[in-house]
Amino acid sequence: MTSVHRNTASSSVTSPLRLGIAGLGTVGTGVIRLLREHADLLRHRTGRSIEVVAVSARNRTRDRGIDLSGLHWHDDPVALANDPNVDVIVELMGGAEGTAHTLVTEALKAGKAVVTANKALVARHAEELAHLSHQHGAPLLFEAAVAGGIPAIKVVREGVAADALTRLGGILNGTSNFILTEMAETGRAFEDVLKEAQDKGYAEADPSADIDGWDAAHKLSILTAIAFRPIVFDSLAVSGMRRITTDDIHQARKLGYAIKMLGVARRLPEDRVEAWVQPCLIPARSGLAQVNGVYNALTTEGPFSGPITISGQGAGEGPTADAVMADVIDLARGHGLPLWGRVDEQAPIPCEPVEGLVSRFYLRITLEGSVEAETALEDIRTVLGNEDVAVEKGHHHTSQKGDAQLILLTGPVTLGGINRILPLLEEMPLIKGTPLALKVEDLP
Template identity: 45%
Template sequence: MNKPLKIAIAGLGTVGAGVIKVLSDNKDIITARSGRAIEVCAVSARDRHRDRGVSLAPFTWYDNPVDMALDDEVDVVVELIGGSDGIAKALCEKALENGKHVVTANKALIAHHGTELAKTAEAKGVSIMYEAAVAGGIPIIKALREGLAGNGVERVYGILNGTCNYMLTNMRETGRDFDVILSEAQDLGYAEADPTFDVDGIDAAHKLAILTSVAFGCEVDFDGVQTEGIRHVSPVDIEFAEELGYRIKLLGIASRQNGSVEQRVHPCMVSKKAPISQVEGVFNAVVVEGNFVDQVVLQGRGAGEGPTASAVVGDLVDVARGVKVPTFSVAADKLEKLKSAPLTGHNGSYYVRLMVVDEPGVFADVAGVLKANNVSMETIVQRNRAPGEPVPLVLTLHETSEQSMLNALNGIAALDSVVETPRMIRIEDF
């Protein structure tokens, strides 16, 4: 039997404690699959005395996690602190520089600094592994980097944030407003006290930036992700979507186009017949479209102690086996620097909801603005009449450019009969 792989864990929150539990409860399975034992030898966290449901007595305690990177006994540093900079970044950099493997669940760190960390790791002959950073227990990084390595990936998209998916599911099922559902999600622990990263799409954008790099062999470019959250989605929009045969999902979508890459996160209307529209609650799903495999769909829990710890341990098993693959599918010094395709150049179909005064001539005014911007209507829905009062008017538009759509919306918003900012949601044909 080979000597044990010794690991140090920085961050003992839900995931850190979960990793210790998985390694203990599944010790025999993990050892058999790794060909060697995987043993925790050191830990670090902010509070040494907090009850985490696991005993820390067998492990060396470090007040400063960066010091673990200098411990000669440690083979792998597991970074579960979080955050794109600060102590998490310092720890990973120091560990890699000292020739230690790094396993992390830190999506922000990889999204902002992944290219540089990959170059350091590969120069030092060690690995930086991050399966747990994207879609929790779904092994999407391994699938893209290894199982689908023979394919040219044409598009990758998915539900990458369980909080938003939970909220949109419950808004549809209950008809309740965004704020009510958000408060409930916070009470259940699905949303943070400050939900900005989730509901404004930033969390999903971190994950999409990582997926884009792995899928297309390009440098990680978080700043190139065009991001829009779900705050403006209302029960009215969800109800109209159902009537029109769609469901609203917050999706991250990346595609490669003539030397550039389009990365976008925003609410989408997808057909109720599409597999991804059936993914509900806190579940995530990722769809990969390859030139030989056609379409692969992976679905599972995107967060939580068990799924995320499972992904961390999966990476540890690969390290223990001696599996060496490039961090982002190709060698770090061969990653392409792709130009970001602007969303204004995107072509697609659109849903638009207007609040208009119910009076003669409204349809004609709206149609005139659309015609002037080369945008054509596919359907019009107005359920109720209330002469002289504001009523919802819903349009779906044939495929057009994003810029034409934005120009048309600006023109429509300026009409006297339109009393609220028009709401637009992109329609995706999957």
């Protein structure tokens, strides 16, 4: 039977909706600021007042630039779950485990609605949270967990709910997109642009979640669960962007492509799912290639809805606070949807192995100093030919570091085939280091 939530947050549409916020960083303070500045507008649009009544954060004395007097302070965030004056828990602490996980599970057990921006928590505990939400009739909403300022969740869960989507994906991480954009536009090295991203607050001191693809993977896992069905997160194929150089971006441009970090999921026959995150070459004239800076973009495709693309800022105080409030507004209006759908169909399934995916590939091969490029190209063509891989295009150039490099565009080959070929190339005496292979995703 389909889960129908009794929304305790909206038991009386005339009484105020009372929020307890855990986490008073950029987004948490942004939510309070938005609520105060747009109080009349929100009351008009929902028919009731929305107010923050309790908060919790690590440092009680820190100056956050907003007045917190009059709000009940909980030193322990989990205490918000049992505060009788709180209707909705807004979890903005982050982290898949620890206090955030305890707070959300305890709140759901107490029958309290939860709004969260915590993508890691939702992605890694999808099955547990779905069952708690269903069992206790407590909605869990997470629009802000995916792509911040664009309504990605609403588009997939509501906008195209009647269509059996065949594919979804796009640029799901603003930090990696900013880095690739700056490298393309300024010619600066990856490390230099990464430092700028950290200085601007786009990337954390430890940037691995952004540049190694895990942030995008969490978002893709959530979108896949809504569009198709929940997946086992650890089965999702994830590759990062640390090896991409400015040379790669310029050479891709010569071939008519841009390099973007993509997350893509496809529906396969027999209720199977393919999902991956990796840097790809996409046509320079495609819509996603025009999405630059810290912007995110999501494209969905279905037999009835066709392709739909939405784009906007993926992070920051304003966009993320607005996404949090979109969920709060839904609760104030009395809306509470099942997390993924039928609770008896929510057991996660593994993604299909990506080794069988067929694509063309961009190869960057660095040569030893004394090797003639034309001779090397013929030898490499032979190795590829022995594995039934054709070379559609090939040229050589000198990298910014002065190395001779071959740039090849292969014909269609499985990812497993490319992974078998790369060690063979690396063993060749004429090749220096490990070749780079990037998938070509031919988008409209």
